[in-house]
Each structure stands twice: as C-alpha cells, then as structure tokens.
Amino acid sequence: MNRQVILVAAASVLVGMVVLGLKTLAYQVTGSVALFSDALESIINVAASAAALVALCVSARPADENHPFGHTKAEYFSAVVEGVLVIVAAITILREAWLGFLDPQMPTDPWQGMLLNGAATVLNTLWCWVLLRIGRRHRSPALIADGKHLLADVITSIGVLAGFVLVPLTGWAQLDSIIAALVAVNVLWMGWGLMRESVGGLMDEAAPPDMVERMRKLVAAHGEGALEAHDFRTRHAGRLIFLEFHLVVPGQMSVAEAHAICDRIEAAFHEDMEEASVTIHVEPEHEALRQQREKAAGGIMVL
Structure with a gap:
C-alpha cells in the first residue's frame, strides 16, 4: 500500500x-x-x-x-x-x-x-x-x-x-x-x-470491460510463440486485479519454452499494471482442441 x-x-x-x-x-x-x-x-x-x-x-x-x-x-x-x-x-x-x-x-x-x-x-x-x-x-x-x-x-x-x-x-x-x-x-x-x-x-465482481480488453492486448502483445489465449477470468479485491487464463502452445514445445513465454507476459503485466496478479494455465494445442470438441458436443467426449 x-x-x-x-x-x-x-x-x-x-x-x-x-x-x-x-x-x-x-x-x-x-x-x-x-x-x-x-x-x-x-x-x-x-x-x-x-x-x-x-x-x-x-x-x-x-x-x-x-x-x-x-x-x-x-x-x-x-x-x-x-x-x-x-x-x-x-x-x-x-x-x-x-x-x-x-x-x-x-x-x-x-x-x-x-x-x-x-x-x-x-x-x-x-x-x-x-x-x-x-x-x-x-x-x-x-x-x-x-x-x-x-x-x-x-x-x-x-x-x-x-x-x-x-x-x-x-x-x-x-x-x-x-x-x-x-x-x-x-x-x-x-x-x-x-x-x-x-x-x-x-462478491468477486469481474474487472471493468475496458480493463479486461487492456489485459487481452497485453497478452497478445507479449505472448509470442503461443497459439492463443482463452477462458479469461477476472476479479478485483480492493486495488488488486486478479486474472486467470489458458495459454495454448504447440504440443511439441518444451516446458522451459512455455515457461519463458509466461514469464514474459507476467513481466509485461508487472510493468504496465503493477497491482495485477496473473495466473496462467498452459495447454498443449491438442488438449485445447479436445476441449473445444467436447464443448461443441455438449460435454460428450468426441474421439
């Protein structure tokens, strides 16, 4: 404070x-x-x-x-x-x-x-x-x-x-x-x-839409090497903003490479939005596609 x-x-x-x-x-x-x-x-x-x-x-x-x-x-x-x-x-x-x-x-x-x-x-x-x-x-x-x-x-x-x-x-x-x-x-x-x-x-109300859009742009600008980001969830507690999202990376990418992308995104948030707490869930491409197929099928797994 x-x-x-x-x-x-x-x-x-x-x-x-x-x-x-x-x-x-x-x-x-x-x-x-x-x-x-x-x-x-x-x-x-x-x-x-x-x-x-x-x-x-x-x-x-x-x-x-x-x-x-x-x-x-x-x-x-x-x-x-x-x-x-x-x-x-x-x-x-x-x-x-x-x-x-x-x-x-x-x-x-x-x-x-x-x-x-x-x-x-x-x-x-x-x-x-x-x-x-x-x-x-x-x-x-x-x-x-x-x-x-x-x-x-x-x-x-x-x-x-x-x-x-x-x-x-x-x-x-x-x-x-x-x-x-x-x-x-x-x-x-x-x-x-x-x-x-x-x-x-x-009640953990979501962050304002303009702030969420600002967060999306930060992820897009500093997430080079990743394929996409989805499932953004935010909440605010006093002066702090909490963000969680899924980051999709190529299936063959190493853990170290994926971690480097996350570090780059987190550093950008620390510089631009110092009081934001970011949690990133890394997903390989094939897992993200599987989840998308499940959702499209109403929760039934499509093999």
Whole structure:
C-alpha cells in the first residue's frame, strides 16, 4: 500500500472535522433544519473517513498464511459501513425535516449561516477532487468511496445554499424543511450506490470491460510463440486485479519454452499494471482442441 494513500486518509479525517465545525456553527447561528441536515451529513463524513483509515491500514498488511491473497478486501468493509451510515443520516434528516415542517421556524441570521456553509462547501470541493484523483490512481475503493461521499455532500450543500437563499427572501419558513427532505433523499440514493459498488467487490465482481480488453492486448502483445489465449477470468479485491487464463502452445514445445513465454507476459503485466496478479494455465494445442470438441458436443467426449 502506497504510504500516500494512508496519509491522505488520515488528512481526510482532519478536513472532515474542520468542515463539520463550520457547518455546525452555521446551523447554530441560523437554527435552520436544512443547514442541520448538511451538518449531520458531515458527521457521517468524519465517521466514514475514520473507518476508511482503519480499513486502509488493515488492507496494507502483507499476505500471510491465513490470507495468502492479502487483506485488500478490507477496504470494501469501510465502504459498506459508509453506506450504512449514510442511510442512518438520511432517516435522521427526514425525521427532523418532518418535525420542522409541522412546526416551521424562520432561520435567524441566514446570511452569516450561508457564508459559513459556503466556506465549508469550497473546502469539501477541493478535498473531494484530491480524494478521487489519488483513489483512482492507486485503485483504492476506500478513498474513492470517501471521495464520492464528499461529492454528494458538495452537491447537496450547493442545493441547500441555493434553496436556502429563498427562505429569507420569500418568508416561507416551511421551505427550510422541504430543502432538508430533498437533501435526505439525495443522501439515501448516494448511500445505496456506495453499498452496491462495495458488495460487487466482496462478491468477486469481474474487472471493468475496458480493463479486461487492456489485459487481452497485453497478452497478445507479449505472448509470442503461443497459439492463443482463452477462458479469461477476472476479479478485483480492493486495488488488486486478479486474472486467470489458458495459454495454448504447440504440443511439441518444451516446458522451459512455455515457461519463458509466461514469464514474459507476467513481466509485461508487472510493468504496465503493477497491482495485477496473473495466473496462467498452459495447454498443449491438442488438449485445447479436445476441449473445444467436447464443448461443441455438449460435454460428450468426441474421439
């Protein structure tokens, strides 16, 4: 695990606390339910960032006897936790929005509250860009999930500020609660997306089609001497991508020659896709043809 990823995750907790402080102050100044909903989501951000940091520290552990494929899937647990926390936050916001709708109150000092909330939104926007950029560079589901959550927070904050402007201008106090309810719906939707993506990783979902195509091209470019490659199977676990495939070689080729081709392919993957784990099953040509005939005959061996 790149040390930069751990440092960014730790910094994310600190940034989240600063943003939480600004949004909480904005809520205390105004008493707005909408700004309360925005501050509540920031509490979830801090908790989720802390969970991501713990998961990244666990996933950085090297492979051992009990975990021969490493600990990278630990990152998905933080994303699942984050999704659950988002859903809890959305339900809490909906409750406060309903109570505020039943007993509407005009916010006090709304312009100062908007200024504080706006400063927090700018900080979140900058940090969201950092998280997504570094998370994608290092293929870290925890950082990407944290970045996407912050992106949702930025979008909702912009929506809150845009709608909140109308509250003092129109004098419609219930608009504050309506904005909070809309925030809750958006937060709920983003939480579902985070959980769906994380469960896909835990269930050994295949790598994206563009990445699989990139792998095929690498095998074709560096598999000189082999006849074909087939039965590509992929899965991803955190930042790691696992690839298995069958490499067909001439029947008379020696083990040493076939091994040299595999070494060349593996070296190409290490150079181009450092965090890919490749397993190659070598097949002589006649065995591959026999299997193809069996498949064509519906599993019945053709002699």
